[in-house]
Amino acid sequence: MVLVERSKAATELDSVLAEAATGNSVIAVIDGNVAMGKTTLLRVLKERAAAAGFTVLSAVGDLGDHHVPYGVVGSVVDLTGILSRRGSRAADIARESAREVAGLTARGPVLITVDDIQYADGESLHCLRYLAHALRGQPLALVMTFSPSLRGEESPALRSFLQGANVRRIRADALSVDGVARMLRDVVGEAGSVCLAARYHRLTGGNPLLVRSLCEDARSERRSSGDALRRAVVHCVDRMGPLSLRIARSVAVLGDFANLATVSRLSEVDPGVARRVVQRLNSVGAFAGLRFRYRPAACALLEAMPADALDSLRFRAARVLHEAGAPVTSVADRLLAAGPRRQAWVPPVLEQAADRALADHRVERAVQYLEFAADCCADERHGYSFRVRVAALRSTLDVRSAEEAFLALKAPILAGRVHPDDALRVARARLTPLHLGDAADMIRHTVDNTGQAALGEEWQLTRLILATSYPGVLARVGVAPEPVDPSGRPRHRHGPLLLRAAQELADTLTGAVDPGAVERAERLLEEARPASFADTTAVVCALLALVYADALDTASRWCDAITLGAGEDADPGLSAGIRCFRAFVALRQGDMDTAVEQAEGVLDLLEGHGWNDSLGLLLAVLVEAHTAAGNDQAAADFLRRPIKPELFETRAGLHYLYARGRHHLAAGRTHAALADFIACGDRMVKWGIDAPALVPWRLGAAEAWLRMGQPERAAPLVEAQLARLRGTELTRTRGITLRCLAAVRTAGERPAILERALDALQRSGDRYESSRVLADLSDAHRSLGNWTKARSAAHRARRIGKNCRGAVVRPARPAPVPREQAAVPAPERRPVRAGAKELGGSGGDTFAKLSFSERRVAALAAAGYANREIAERLYITISTVEQHLTRVYRKLSIKRREELPIGFGDDAM
Numbered sequence: 001m002v003l004v005e006r007s008k009a010a011t012e013l014d015s016v017l018a019e020a021a022t023g024n025s026v027i028a029v030i031d032g033n034v035a036m037g038k039t040t041l042l043r044v045l046k047e048r049a050a051a052a053g054f055t056v057l058s059a060v061g062d063l064g065d066h067h068v069p070y071g072v073v074g075s076v077v078d079l080t081g082i083l084s085r086r087g088s089r090a091a092d093i094a095r096e097s098a099r100e101v102a103g104l105t106a107r108g109p110v111l112i113t114v115d116d117i118q119y120a121d122g123e124s125l126h127c128l129r130y131l132a133h134a135l136r137g138q139p140l141a142l143v144m145t146f147s148p149s150l151r152g153e154e155s156p157a158l159r160s161f162l163q164g165a166n167v168r169r170i171r172a173d174a175l176s177v178d179g180v181a182r183m184l185r186d187v188v189g190e191a192g193s194v195c196l197a198a199r200y201h202r203l204t205g206g207n208p209l210l211v212r213s214l215c216e217d218a219r220s221e222r223r224s225s226g227d228a229l230r231r232a233v234v235h236c237v238d239r240m241g242p243l244s245l246r247i248a249r250s251v252a253v254l255g256d257f258a259n260l261a262t263v264s265r266l267s268e269v270d271p272g273v274a275r276r277v278v279q280r281l282n283s284v285g286a287f288a289g290l291r292f293r294y295r296p297a298a299c300a301l302l303e304a305m306p307a308d309a310l311d312s313l314r315f316r317a318a319r320v321l322h323e324a325g326a327p328v329t330s331v332a333d334r335l336l337a338a339g340p341r342r343q344a345w346v347p348p349v350l351e352q353a354a355d356r357a358l359a360d361h362r363v364e365r366a367v368q369y370l371e372f373a374a375d376c377c378a379d380e381r382h383g384y385s386f387r388v389r390v391a392a393l394r395s396t397l398d399v400r401s402a403e404e405a406f407l408a409l410k411a412p413i414l415a416g417r418v419h420p421d422d423a424l425r426v427a428r429a430r431l432t433p434l435h436l437g438d439a440a441d442m443i444r445h446t447v448d449n450t451g452q453a454a455l456g457e458e459w460q461l462t463r464l465i466l467a468t469s470y471p472g473v474l475a476r477v478g479v480a481p482e483p484v485d486p487s488g489r490p491r492h493r494h495g496p497l498l499l500r501a502a503q504e505l506a507d508t509l510t511g512a513v514d515p516g517a518v519e520r521a522e523r524l525l526e527e528a529r530p531a532s533f534a535d536t537t538a539v540v541c542a543l544l545a546l547v548y549a550d551a552l553d554t555a556s557r558w559c560d561a562i563t564l565g566a567g568e569d570a571d572p573g574l575s576a577g578i579r580c581f582r583a584f585v586a587l588r589q590g591d592m593d594t595a596v597e598q599a600e601g602v603l604d605l606l607e608g609h610g611w612n613d614s615l616g617l618l619l620a621v622l623v624e625a626h627t628a629a630g631n632d633q634a635a636a637d638f639l640r641r642p643i644k645p646e647l648f649e650t651r652a653g654l655h656y657l658y659a660r661g662r663h664h665l666a667a668g669r670t671h672a673a674l675a676d677f678i679a680c681g682d683r684m685v686k687w688g689i690d691a692p693a694l695v696p697w698r699l700g701a702a703e704a705w706l707r708m709g710q711p712e713r714a715a716p717l718v719e720a721q722l723a724r725l726r727g728t729e730l731t732r733t734r735g736i737t738l739r740c741l742a743a744v745r746t747a748g749e750r751p752a753i754l755e756r757a758l759d760a761l762q763r764s765g766d767r768y769e770s771s772r773v774l775a776d777l778s779d780a781h782r783s784l785g786n787w788t789k790a791r792s793a794a795h796r797a798r799r800i801g802k803n804c805r806g807a808v809v810r811p812a813r814p815a816p817v818p819r820e821q822a823a824v825p826a827p828e829r830r831p832v833r834a835g836a837k838e839l840g841g842s843g844g845d846t847f848a849k850l851s852f853s854e855r856r857v858a859a860l861a862a863a864g865y866a867n868r869e870i871a872e873r874l875y876i877t878i879s880t881v882e883q884h885l886t887r888v889y890r891k892l893s894i895k896r897r898e899e900l901p902i903g904f905g906d907d908a909m
Contacts, residue, residue, distance in 0.1 A: 012170045013045050013143070017052060020141035021109045027132050029117070029162055031146045032172030033283045035209035035236045038145040041172060042113050045143060049111040054141075055104050057112045061119030063241075072124035073097055076112055090123060094130035101131055102138065109139035117144040117162070118154060125157045147240075174206030174285060183208070187215045203229070203294050205285025209236065226296055233286050233297035234304060240280065243269065247277040249305065251290060252298035253317045253334070257326050258290045266313075266320045314338035319345075328352040332369050340375040347373045347382065354389075367393050381419045384412060388422045392429055399433075399610055406430060413442050420450045421458040428462055431470050433612050434646040440476040447479060457499055464502035468509055468541070469613065471687035472649020497527055501541035508548045509651075509689040513728050518554060521545040525558050536574040543581050547588065548693045550732040553765050556585050576602050580614050583621045588732060590768025595625040611644045613652040619643070620655035627663045628768055630866065635663045651689070654680050658695045665704060668872065674704035692724045693733040699740045706743055707872075715744040732769070735761030739773050742780070750780040751789075771800040794862075849891045857884040862900035 009030070016026045030038045046056050059075035070079055070093065077100040082088050104110045114120065114128070132142055146162060148154065154162075161167075175183065180201045184193035204210035213232035237248045250267040251258045264274040281287040292298040302310055315338035322331045322345065332353035335346060350373035357366035370390045377383035391405035406429055413423040427442040443462065452459065466474040474480075494500070501524050508517060524542040528535040539562060546555040559578050583598035599621045606615045619638050626635035639660060647653040661676030677700035684690040684697065698721040702714035718740045725734050738757035742750040754777040761770040774797035782790035850858065860870045867881045874881075889895060 009041060009170050009172060012168070013041065014048075016141050016143060016168065017045070017049055017054070017109075017111070020111070020139050021052065021054075023137065023139045025132065025136050025138050025140040026142070026168065027164070027166060028141070028143045028168040028170055029146050030143065030170045030172055031148070033174075033207075033280060034147060034239045035207050035232075035284060036172040036174060037208050038147075038172045039115055040208075041170075042115055042143065042145055046111065046113060049109075049141070052109075054109045054111045055107070057101075057104075057110065059112075059114045059120075059124075061114060061116035063119050066119045066121050069121055069123040070127070072114060072117075072120040073127040074124075076114075077101060090126060093123070094127045095134075097127045098131045098134040101140065102135060105135065105138040105140055109141070111141045111143065114142075114144040117146050118149065118158065120158070122155060122157055125155070125161060129157070129161050174283070175201070175208055175211060176206060177201045180204075180206060180211055183211055184215065187218055202288075205282070205288070205293060207236065207285030210285050226294070229294055230297050230300040233292070233294060234300050236284050236286055237281070237301060240284065243273070244277050244281060247274055248281060248286065248301055249313060250317070251278075251287070252292065252301050253313050254321070255298075255330075256291075257321055257324075257330055260290070262320050262324055263290065266317055311338045315341055318349075322349060327356075329356055332372075335376075336368065336372055340372065342376055342378045344378075346376045347386070350376065351386070358393075363393055363396055367397070380417055381422075384409070384418045385422050388418075388425050391426070395429065402429075403433070403610075407438075410438060410442065414445050416449060420446050420455060424455075424458045424462045428465060431465070431473065432614075433610055434644050434650070436470065436473050436476070436646045436649055439470075440473050443473070443479075444477050447477065452479070457495060461496075461499050461502055464499070464506050465537075467687070468502065468505045468544075468689070469651045470649065471651070471683075471689060472646075475687070476649075497524065497535060498538040498541070500524060501528075501538040501545075504545045505541040505548075508545045509691045509694055511691055511724065511728075513549050513691075513693075513730065515729065517549050518546060518551045521549070521551075522554065522558070525562070536577065539574060540577050540581075547581070547585060548691060550693055550730045550764055552585050552589050552732065555581065556589070559585065576605055577614065580618060580621075583618065587621050587625050588766060590766045590770065592625045592629045592768065595621055596629075599625070613647065613650045616643060616647040616650065616652040616656050620652065620659040623656075624659040624662055627659070627666050632663070632666060635666075639663060648683075651694070654683060654695045654697075657683075658697060658700060661697075661700050661704075665700070665707065666868075668868075670704045670707045674701055674708075677701040677704060690724070692721055692728075692737070693730045696721065696733060696736060699736060702740050702744070711744050714740075718744055731760045732764035732766050735759075735764060735766065735773070736769050739769070739776060742776065747780065747783050751777060751784070751786075754780060767800050771797045774800065850888060854884050854888050854891075857881055858888045858900055861885060861888075861897045 013028070013030075016028050020026050030041055032038055046058065050056050057076045059072045061072055065071045070083065073079065074083075077097045079093060079097060082093055082096045101110060101112070112131075117125075120128075128142065132140075144162075177197050181193045181197035184196055184200065187193075188196060200211055200214050204214060210229060210232050213228040216228040217226055237245055246267045247263060247269065250263045254262055254266065260271055260275060260278070263269075263278070264271040267274065269277070278287060278290060282289070285293060286297070287293060302313075305313070314334045318331045318334035318338060321334065328349055332350050335341070335350065350369045354366040354369040354373070357363070357369060367390055370386045370393070374383040374386035374390070377386065387405070387409065391402055391409065394405050395402035406426055409418065409426050412418050413426060418426070423442055423446045427439040427446070430436075430439040430442070443466075447455070447459075463474070463479065466477075466479075501521075504517070504521055504524060507513070521542045525539065528539050528542070543555055543558060546552075546558065559582050562574070563578055579598050579602040583595045583602070586592075586595035586598060599618045603615070603618050603622070606612065606618065619641060622638045623635045626632070626638070643656070647656060657676045657680040661673040661680070664670070664673035664676060677697045680695055681690075681697040681701065684694065698717040702717040702721075705711070705714035705717070718737065721737050722741060725737060728734075735757045738753050738760065742753040742757065745753060754773055758770060758773045758777065761773060774793045778790045778793035778797060781787075781793060856874060857870055860873060865873070867878050867885075870876075870881045871878045885897065888900075892900075894900070
């Protein structure tokens with residue numbers, strides 16, 4: 001087949017035999033690259049010569065035997081006798097070999113073939129040259145195959161022999177596309193060969209050995225395996241010699257970063273020689289440029305290496321690429337494959353690669369780089385620094401794995417083997433899942449053994465985070481909150497983003513809410529990268545600062561902006577955190593339906609990751625929202641969920657206590673409510689975060705005292721809350737404070753105070769609290785006989801309440817009238833504006849049909865009170881209220897309480 005494909009070579013070889021048969025000696029050399037069919041041509045030539053009556057003598061040069069004297073020529077003629085004689089000269093041996101061949105030519109034509117003449121020993125070359133010269137004019141053909149050395153290291157004797165004027169050169173070249181197609185016909189048929197020829201030529205460069213290997217793969221049952229082609233490429237490269245093998249392996253391990261400079265450096269070969277080797281590999285069909293034509297062959301070439309040698313090659317390749325300025329991930333990937341090497345340049349490269357992977361949202365790959373960096377560190381503390389980062393990243397992938405990683409770091413920290421900054425980072429990581437004991441132990445040990453003065457920004461950040469989110473731990477450790485700057489200005493306005501964000505939150509919680517607080521928090525959010533894992537905590541701190549500054553609309557807009565900017569690849573912790581904030585902000589905006597929807601949407605996700613303070617905040621939002629909406633059973637269900645006691649040492653625990661107090665208050669458990677509000681206040685005062693907008697515990701306690709009929713104990717709490725608002729722009733907090741203030745003032749003072757409260761709440765955007773103020777305002781106007789204003793306020797209260805996304809607005813119960821106000825005369829009764837006939841009467845007093853008890857219940861229902869509140873006010877059961885209302889509706893021929901006119905029957909109240 002090969003001779004058919006190389007018609008020119010076949011013709012030339014036929015002419016060699018023909019000329020030798022006529023009695024003219026011929027010397028021919030078949031040259032070409034490895035695996036181009038030189039040996040096959042020689043084999044076919046011998047077959048034809050034998051068929052034509054030639055005596056065929058063959059020898060094969062071998063790299064391992066090229067130092068054995070007369071090894072090649074001894075395979076052609078029998079030199080045993082002369083070689084056994086002592087003192088035999090080279091000239092005598094050459095003459096003897098010529099005599100042997102001459103004897104054969106006397107009987108007929110002779111063909112002598114030598115495969116791989118470049119490996120022939122010098123003595124054999126001398127004999128062959130002598131033989132060719134001595135037997136001129138004899139029927140002798142001497143045909144050799146030759147592959148030139150890549151370094152031009154052929155001996156002068158070989159070079160002189162092959163370059164003789166009477167030596168014919170026959171070239172064995174690669175197949176053309178048409179030649180490949182002809183080879184494929186027997187395998188895939190005429191049509192298939194035309195379709196596949198170009199692809200096969202591209203994969204093999206026309207190398208017939210490689211083409212045949214592809215045909216073998218095509219015949220295989222596993223057609224896509226490519227096993228034969230991989231083996232064939234490796235075989236070709238191996239046959240080309242150690243130098244070619246070294247260059248090919250270098251290209252294989254360098255991959256897409258292979259160029260002449262990097263290949264030369266890695267293989268430790270002169271660039272000129274490397275260029276010639278690469279050219280030869282291209283000619284053979286193994287390469288296309290500086291890439292393997294068939295990429296799997298590169299892997300096969302490396303897999304064939306001993307493991308230690310391959311690891312060493314990969315490490316040296318990483319070093320070469322690093323010094324050449326290749327991308328850090330490419331260097332790091334080769335380092336990973338090579339195994340740990342404790343060299344100083346390695347860990348920084350792996351750390352840079354991890355940062356790059358995080359920027360590309362490849363967290364698992366970043367973990368691999370950092371774990372490997374830890375193994376490559378000669379310094380133990382440096383290695384633990386990487387393990388700390390690994391544990392932090394694992395928390396975004398697998399909570400259980402992260403827990404194990406952090407727990408494994410506790411013992412080394414307490415043994416002093418971890419850098420103080422890293423110890424503090426681990427301690428902060430243990431805070432989120434409420435492992436507060438572990439965190440306190442590590443912080444206490446670090447502070448005691450290093451000293452606060454010697455600790456830097458990590459300690460400042462830790463203290464701020466403890467003071468703002470886990471103040472109970474700060475008390476456990478026995479460290480005071482960060483001292484206030486003597487100038488009175490907030491500290492840490494410069495430095496890392498997280499430190500500045502934590503400082504902004506701390507300023508807000510310690511009452512330092514100045515007019516620039518909102519603007520500063522927004523600048524921090526602008527600076528943060530929404531999709532960045534590292535900036536998640538900073539975003540949380542800045543958003544909390546906005547919420548506790550009553551900038552609810554601003555916080556809501558930033559939640560939307562961060563979600564939009566982060567995209568699908570954002571840190572999962574940030575995504576969950578933003579949903580928590582949406583729920584929290586919606587609660588404070590009075591949008592109870594949205595608060596419940598957002599909180600319940602993320603609650604199951606957080607529960608699946610174990611208990612943490614965010615889960616406590618979500619439960620607080622759900623309890624308070626359901627309580628405000630009148631869904632007391634749902635609120636009670638959430639309160640029945642088990643919680644970790646450590647929650648009450650956190651800021652989130654304050655929200656939980658306050659929400660539980662609101663639920664107790666709505667259920668009539670005033671003493672339990674008061675206990676929760678006071679417990680909340682005790683913690684806030686003790687921890688130094690008694691910010692009025694954090695949790696309005698004084699107002700909750702005041703309302704509980706009012707429910708118990710003790711306004712004299714409620715009033716000081718309200719006044720104290722109002723005093724803490726002086727000089728601030730906390731509109732929402734001011735509004736609910738003024739509403740409570742109105743409840744402890746005289747009836748005549750209440751409307752003006754409530755109007756101020758309404759204005760503040762409407763500016764803050766809290767619709768639910770606005771509706772409660774309107775309900776109180778309606779009650780206040782009605783008590784003073786201002787029926788029109790009372791009706792208008794009640795109507796507005798109902799309208800706003802219905803717009804709170806399904807929330808059932810429940811106006812707060814006004815304070816009982818103190819004894820000194822009891823003398824205020826009841827307002828003069830006015831005629832009911834609605835027509836009597838419209839309400840089922842037939843003239844006269846429409847309400848004469850109602851009993852005194854029914855009129856009292858109807859009047860309160862018309863004013864907007866819920867059934868429970870009516871029952872509490874009149875000291876009757878809810879069931880009695882419902883029965884009275886049923887009779888009222890029947891007697892007045894109406895269907896619902898909305899049809900009751902406001903202000904009727906005030907004499908009954």
